[in-house]
Structure formats: structure tokens, C-alpha cells
Amino acid sequence: MEYISTRGSAQALDFEGVTLAGLASDGGLYVPREWPRFTAAQIADMRGLSYVELAVRVMLPFVTPSLTEDELRDLCTRAYGRFAHEAVTPLTQFDQQHWLLELFHGPTLAFKDVALQLLGRLFEHFLQKNQDHLTIVGATSGDTGSAAIDAVAGRERVDIFMLHPKGRVSDVQRRQMTTVRAPNVHNIAIEGSFDDAQAMVKRMFVDDAMTGRFRISAVNSINWARLMAQVVYYFAAALQLGAPDRKVAFSVPTGNFGDVFAGYVAAQMGLPIERLIVATNINDILYRALTTGDYSAGTVTPTAAPSMDIQVSSNFERLLFDCGGRDGKALAEQMRGFEASKAMQLTNAQREGAAALFTSVRADGDDMVRAMAWAAENCGEVIDPHTAIGLHGARNCGIDPSVPIVTLATAHPAKFPDAVERATGMRPHLPSRIGNLFDRQEAVVELPGDYDAVASFVAERATPSS
Numbered sequence: 001m002e003y004i005s006t007r008g009s010a011q012a013l014d015f016e017g018v019t020l021a022g023l024a025s026d027g028g029l030y031v032p033r034e035w036p037r038f039t040a041a042q043i044a045d046m047r048g049l050s051y052v053e054l055a056v057r058v059m060l061p062f063v064t065p066s067l068t069e070d071e072l073r074d075l076c077t078r079a080y081g082r083f084a085h086e087a088v089t090p091l092t093q094f095d096q097q098h099w100l101l102e103l104f105h106g107p108t109l110a111f112k113d114v115a116l117q118l119l120g121r122l123f124e125h126f127l128q129k130n131q132d133h134l135t136i137v138g139a140t141s142g143d144t145g146s147a148a149i150d151a152v153a154g155r156e157r158v159d160i161f162m163l164h165p166k167g168r169v170s171d172v173q174r175r176q177m178t179t180v181r182a183p184n185v186h187n188i189a190i191e192g193s194f195d196d197a198q199a200m201v202k203r204m205f206v207d208d209a210m211t212g213r214f215r216i217s218a219v220n221s222i223n224w225a226r227l228m229a230q231v232v233y234y235f236a237a238a239l240q241l242g243a244p245d246r247k248v249a250f251s252v253p254t255g256n257f258g259d260v261f262a263g264y265v266a267a268q269m270g271l272p273i274e275r276l277i278v279a280t281n282i283n284d285i286l287y288r289a290l291t292t293g294d295y296s297a298g299t300v301t302p303t304a305a306p307s308m309d310i311q312v313s314s315n316f317e318r319l320l321f322d323c324g325g326r327d328g329k330a331l332a333e334q335m336r337g338f339e340a341s342k343a344m345q346l347t348n349a350q351r352e353g354a355a356a357l358f359t360s361v362r363a364d365g366d367d368m369v370r371a372m373a374w375a376a377e378n379c380g381e382v383i384d385p386h387t388a389i390g391l392h393g394a395r396n397c398g399i400d401p402s403v404p405i406v407t408l409a410t411a412h413p414a415k416f417p418d419a420v421e422r423a424t425g426m427r428p429h430l431p432s433r434i435g436n437l438f439d440r441q442e443a444v445v446e447l448p449g450d451y452d453a454v455a456s457f458v459a460e461r462a463t464p465s466s
């Protein structure tokens with residue numbers, strides 16, 4: 001498969017190239033030149049496969065010829081072998097119409113493990129082959145940091161430097177990062193806010209003194225390989241509910257539009273999806289864009305579902321590209337306008353293309369609490385605040401009751417014990433496999449909120465690119 005940029009001027013790359021590159025050089029995001037398509041018979045033939053075998057079928061068209069089928073199978077076997085549930089992403093039932101897809105059985109209890117456990121191994125595979133080194137630099141306000149660290153800890157040829165704002169992440173979140181002891185993992189607590197840490201990371205990506213020596217990379221969800229890995233669980237859930245003979249809808253708690261875009265990809269590949277529900281909290285830029293065509297960023301309001309507290313959703317650009325006739329030059333122009341004014345109108349083609357598959361539902365704090373309480377009281381299921389926003393969307397989207405709706409459970413409830421206890425009266429406990437985070441030693445370096453201090457810390461410890 002060949003990959004092209006949504007802004008039309010960066011060079012096309014193969015799968016190996018897009019995995020290591022992240023963002024395209026013209027500022028766009030990489031997408032496959034065309035969507036691979038399965039027939040109904042091919043989809044029916046996927047019934048009953050193990051998660052790993054299904055992953056190989058679904059992802060093979062995207063990775064060929066950069067990986068052979070056996071190499072892909074080997075990477076998937078190792079990545080998904082680390083999940084605590086045999087089914088990797090088990091499906092449970094709420095009631096006649098509603099289902100829950102549990103995506104939190106990975107090592108850090110977040111759905112991001114599904115993609116990052118594979119990405120860490122893809123990095124290692126390609127770097128080994130090229131005898132090169134990668135330096136991952138990131139800023140985190142909590143969840144992404146621990147999933148990324150776990151995915152690359154101890155891997156050869158990769159170093160990770162993860163910045164977090166000192167004193168502003170929860171004890172559990174910090175300990176999930178700092179108790180991973182491996183020589184290639186560097187946790188840095190920065191004086192300042194998350195935005196200060198993020199600004200330093202962005203500056204490092206354009207600092208010639210750093211990029212000239214090191215191959216600096218990010219692990220955020222603009223990376224195509226992450227999206228690709230998420231397509232698999234849409235197939236897994238729909239097959240269990242009767243696909244390809246029956247349509248299924250999905251409700252997805254959305255932040256950066258990565259997870260729900262993977263559902264769009266599954267639909268383009270032939271999976272019969274009735275509707276994708278883009279569930280947002282009060283940070284509702286996507287809700288406004290999908291209901292009125294107005295894509296304009298406001299200020300971020302902190303909520304009990306912090307991973308959805310986002311105003312600009314990077315992956316939305318991929319949808320605008322695909323629905324807008326795949327015109328990279330026009331989209332580059334439109335995105336330049338957005339970057340200048342933080343606002344834009346969707347074109348008619350973009351609005352109609354999106355409306356054909358997406359519906360958006362917005363949940364405020366009360367809606368979220370009610371959804372958590374409903375799941376606990378009526379179905380005996382304790383769900384986390386992000387998942388609750390998805391469930392609210394599923395129960396309020398007006399889809400025909402004969403169509404099953406799968407809500408994606410993006411985090412384990414024990415990651416957000418206070419919010420869950422407030423809504424349900426029950427305090428969820430961390431699974432025993434996480435062990436006692438509070439007995440383990442932490443490794444973290446404190447640095448001032450000063451770019452030069454951070455850059456020289458990285459430069460002294462990272463391995464130059466070959």
C-alpha cells in the first residue's frame with residue numbers, strides 16, 4: 001500500500017515510511033492511496049477467527065509489502081499476548097440493543113494499548129532492519145504517556161522522553177509512568193502546565209540542532225499505524241453481532257477523532273456499519289462541526305473525562321480529505337485558514353459525506369453521571385466517565401431499536417475511581433495484575449520549565465540517528 005498526504009504535496013511513502021514518519025512534511029496526515037475492500041463472502045469467512053488471525057486479515061493489505069504475512073502475525077501475537085483477556089477486546093451485553101466493547105484489558109488499562117503495543121513492536125522491527133535509532137519525545141497530561149512508555153520500555157533502538165507537568169497528574173497516572181524501570185525510559189517532571197510541556201515538545205520537532213542529530217518522533221494518534229490497529233476491533237465486534245448479514249452501529253467517546261475514524265475506515269473496507277456516533281463532552285467542537293458545519297475551536301473546559309478535553313481534533317483532517325473529494329491542494333488551503341483563525345466552515349461535500357455515516361451526541365456532566373448510574377443499576381456494569389459519554393450517545397441517538405449499538409469502553413473504571421464512586425457509590429479497584437503501584441520505586445527527573453534544559457537533557461541521553 002502506498003500512502004499520500006492530506007495536503008497533497010509531501011512525497012508518497014510505503015507503510016514502513018509512514019510508521020516512522022508520523023506527520024507528513026507538508027503538515028498533512030498520511031492516508032492510504034485507496035481503501036482496500038473486502039467482499040461480504042470474505043468478511044463472512046472471518047467469523048470465528050482468533051483476535052490475532054483477524055488482525056492479520058484486516059491489516060495485511062495496509063502493510064504489504066513492508067511486512068510479510070508471517071512478520072505481521074509474529075508482531076500481533078507478541079503485542080496481543082500482553083492482554084489480560086483471551087479475547088483481547090471482549091464484547092459484553094447491556095440489554096437487547098446495547099453492547100459494550102471492552103478495550104481496556106491491555107497493560108495500562110487504556111484503549112490506547114491496543115494500538116501502541118503494536119506500534120512499539122513495529123518501530124523495533126523497522127529500526128532493526130535499517131540499523132537506525134528513534135528518539136520519541138512526548139508531553140502527557142496522563143494516559144497517553146503510560147501507554148506509550150509501556151509499549152516501548154526495553155525495546156531496542158528506541159528511547160522515550162516523556163514530559164509531564166509536575167504535580168498536575170494523578171498519583172496513579174504518575175506512578176504508571178515512573179515505576180516502569182528500563183534504561184530507555186526517561187520521565188521528566190516539568191515546572192509548569194501541560195501546555196508548557198507540549199510547547200517544548202513542539203519546539204524540539206523544529207529545532208535543527210536536535211532533528212539534525214536525532215530521528216525524533218511522536219507517538220500521538222496522527223500516526224497511521226495506530227489508526228490501522230484500531231480498525232480490527234470494529235470487525236471483531238461486528239462479526240460477533242452478525243456481520244456481514246446484519247448492520248451494527250458504534251458509539252465512540254471521541255477526543256482526537258482517531259478511534260472513531262478507525263470505524264470509518266472499517267466501513268470503507270466493506271464492514272456494514274449503520275452509523276458511527278461521535279460522542280463528545282462539553283468540549284464539543286466535533287458536535288458543532290457535524291451538526292452545523294461550523295468547525296471552530298473554543299477554550300478547553302476541564303471535565304471528569306480528561307482524554308476528551310480537546311478543542312482541535314487532529315484526525316478530523318483525514319475525514320475532511322476523504323469526504324471532500326481527496327483534493328490535497330484545496331484542503332491545504334482550508335487548513336491554513338483554520339490555523340490562522342481557529343475557525344472554518346465545512347464544504348457541502350464534506351458535510352454531506354460526513355452526514356452519511358456520522359451522528360454526534362454531546363453529553364454534559366449530568367448526562368455522564370446518569371449513564372454511569374444506569375449501567376451500574378440496570379446491568380451491573382461499572383463503566384468509566386469516557387465510556388459513560390459513549391453510552392449516553394448510544395442511548396440518545398435515535399437509531400432503530402433493531403440495530404445493535406456497540407459502545408466502545410475506552411478506559412478501565414479504576415483509572416477514574418473518584419468520578420465513578422460519585423456516580424455509582426462503588427469504588428472500583430485496580431486489577432491485581434497492575435500490582436501495587438505504590439510499593440514500587442519511581443524514576444523521574446525534575447527539570448525547570450526551560451527549553452534549553454530539556455533539550456540538553458535529551459541530547460545527552462539519546463542515540464544519534466545513523
Ligand SMILES: *Cc1c(COP(=O)(O)O)cnc(C)c1O
Nearest residue numbers: 254255256257258259307410411
Ligand atoms: C484517548 C482517549 C479517548 C479519545 O480517543 P481519540 O482517538 O483521541 O478520539 C477517549 N477515551 C479515553 C479513555 C482515552 O484515553
